[in-house]
Structure formats: structure tokens, C-alpha cells
Amino acid sequence: MPDPNDNPLQTMARAFARLEQLLDKLPLDVGSDLRARLVLLRTLMLEKRPPALVLVGRRGAGKSSVVNALFGAKVAELGHVTAQTGRGRWFEYERDGGRMAVLDTRGLQEGSTPAEEVDAKSAIESLAAQLRLRAPDLVVFVAKASEVDAATDGDLDGLERVYDELRRAHRVEPPLLAVVTHCDLLEPKAVRLHEASGEPPDDVAEKLAHVEAAEHALASKIDARASLQARHVATLGVSSYMSWRADGKVRADDRWRVQDLAVALFRHLPDAGRAELARATQARQVQDELATTLTKATAAVCAGVAAAPIPVADIIPLTLLQTGLVASIAWIGGRSLDRRGSTEFLAGLGANVGVAFVLRHAVRSLLKIMAPGGGTVLSAAIAFSGTMAVGAAARGYFVDGLSLRDARKIFRREKRDDPTPPDDPTP
């Protein structure tokens, strides 16, 4: 008997390993499709690691605030008056088990006094050493909305240096995401973007036009440099302002479009960095997207298993894969990873014996009355829609915060298109 508290991802890993061995025995086209899905699932959940970001931008641009805003917690020190970020080095920030590795840089631009000049030189050298340590997944350029026209040239020189170093050290050129911070301070200053529904629409429109102008100004500065333009994937205006009391409680949360920023990071990250980002940011849209990806891939694998000769379905019970799916979605949603939670959730849906049982039952009874090909197609369809339904319900419950009752409704609705269940008493 497996320990009910063991890590369901380990169970999933064992199931994957067995599946991969069996793939050779499947028809070639089915086998290669399944293999691709398994690689995706494996990379997303079993090989997950903290995404690694390099933040480039002058002192006070809001680099630390962007990190805090993404986590929704004070994980990085803010520099209100002087430079807080010392010699740039990699930090691993964590919130409830979701981690991000961040290299917060500073002093990339030339100083204006000889003392600052020396300081800037050594800052560049120490930064280069850090860049050699680890290849980032993304480079994030941070600039204040009020400074996008003014003095970004020195900062963009620094940005180019970062890419030079990455090319030299790792032969990589990660995507470049530009973030315009302090958008909340653009004119009309008093209009709150994060509570725009309570503000006069014309004022909001005016402010949004200023945000767009700032984004455009920064984007064109970046794109004027061919080497940066080639890697530049998006420019996004945000407010990352949050403030904390001495006791750690949130005093103000004026964040605006930070979820969009999380989505932009997510889209440009390699698969292995995505689950940690989803857990660290708890950004609903990111969690939803990842849960959907996991669900589709798992459903395809389940369908493939069901379509395979019956012994495969018996060896790899679909519930095992579905438990792994539920556990993965629960983890992304911020829950702990234990098998009991996932099993109980499946039981709560009324799906615990569910698909695997129905599947085998269906295959056995259908094979008697149908051509083998027909039975295979039907059981694959059941496995597919059953797993899609499990994933949709798990997403509703663990990510969107629905009640178990509502999750069950989703489960039933998604399964509704199933063919007649095999135990249907009607002839």
C-alpha cells in the first residue's frame, strides 16, 4: 500500500516512468504524441525550479518594489531614501513554497562624480560575476514613468552590457520585458488606477493615455537599439506601490496591472520555471492558465492510455494520473502537496473510483458488442472528458476558490457529454 501522505508528484513520476517504458509498445503516432505530453507534464511539475530574473534599472526605479508586488508581500527591502540594494547578487525569494531567483542590479549607469565612477565600475564587475554564476530566464528592465524620456540612455547601456555578458558567459539571450513603474503618479495624479471604477471615466481615460505614452516612449528607446529590439517582447506600465507597517501588516496596496506583469513573465518563461511563478505570485490568471495546460496534457495522456491495449490501462490506473493532476493544481493554488488531500478531493467529486473503473468496465462491456477499434475510441473519449472534468473542477476549487459543491457541479457538467454510462439499466 502506498503511504497516503507521500508526495503525489513522486507517485506521478513513477507512473510516468512506467508509461514511458510502455510507449514503445504503442503504435508510433500515439506513442510520439504521448511522449511529448509526458515531457511537458514532467518539465512543468517534476522538474520545476524557481524562475530566474535579472532586474536592470537605476536606483529608485522600483526594482525591489516589483519583486514585492509580484509576491504581494515584503520579500525585498525597499530603498526609500538611499540605495538599499548592495552589491548585486542572486537572491532567492520565497512565499509559501513558491520561489523566484532574482538578481537585483544597481549602479549600471556611469556616475557623475569620480567617487561614483569608481563605484559604478566595481558594480559592473560584481554584476558580471553574478551573471556568470547563473543564466537568467528573463531580463526585466525597470524604469519610472516620469523618467522614460529623460535619462534612460545610460540605463540602456547597462542593459546592453548585461546581454553582452550573458552571450559571452552562457551563449544565451533571454527575452527582455520592460516595466514602466510609478504609473499611479502620472497625471491626473489623484485618479486611482487600482480603483478605477470609482473614478470619473474621463480622468481614467486621460491617465491611461499617459500610461500608454510612457510605455510607447520606453519601447521606442529600447527598439532603437537593434540588439535589444531583437529580444524585446513586451512593455508594460504598472503601479507596484505597496506599503507595510512596522508589524508587517499591509498599510497600502496600490498595485495595478501587476497580475498582467505576472502573466507576461509566465508566457515568456521556460516551462520548468512556470509552476513556481504561479505559486509565488498567486496570480489567478497565471494559475488558471497553468492548470488548463496541465489538464489538457493529462487528459491526452489518459486518453492515450485508454486507447492502448487493455493491459496498459490496468497497469497504469487513470486515477493515479488524475491524483497527480489534482495535486499539481492544488500546489499551484497554494495548498500543500499530500496525496490524501487530492484523493479526498476526488472522492468529494464522486470521482474516486470514477474514470478508471468506468473505463475498464466500459472497455470490457463494449468490446463484447463492438469492433475493438470502436471500443477503444469510446473508452479514450471517456478517459479524456473525465480527466478534463477532474481538472476543471480542481481549478475551480483550488484556484478560483469555489466550494466543493460548485466544483462538483463543474465536474458533472464537464462530464455530461459522456456517452451513456455502461451501468445504465436501459437496454
Ligand SMILES: Nc1nc2c(ncn2[C@@H]2O[C@H](COP(=O)(O)OP(=O)(O)O)[C@@H](O)[C@H]2O)c(=O)[nH]1
Ligand atoms: N507611487 C509609486 N511608488 C513606487 C512604485 N514603485 C516603487 N515605488 C517607491 O519608489 C521607491 C523606490 O523603490 P525601490 O523598489 O526601492 O527601487 P529600487 O531602488 O529600484 O529597488 C520606494 O519608496 C517605493 O515605495 C510605484 O509603482 N508607484
Ligand SMILES: [Mg+2]
Ligand atoms: Mg532595490
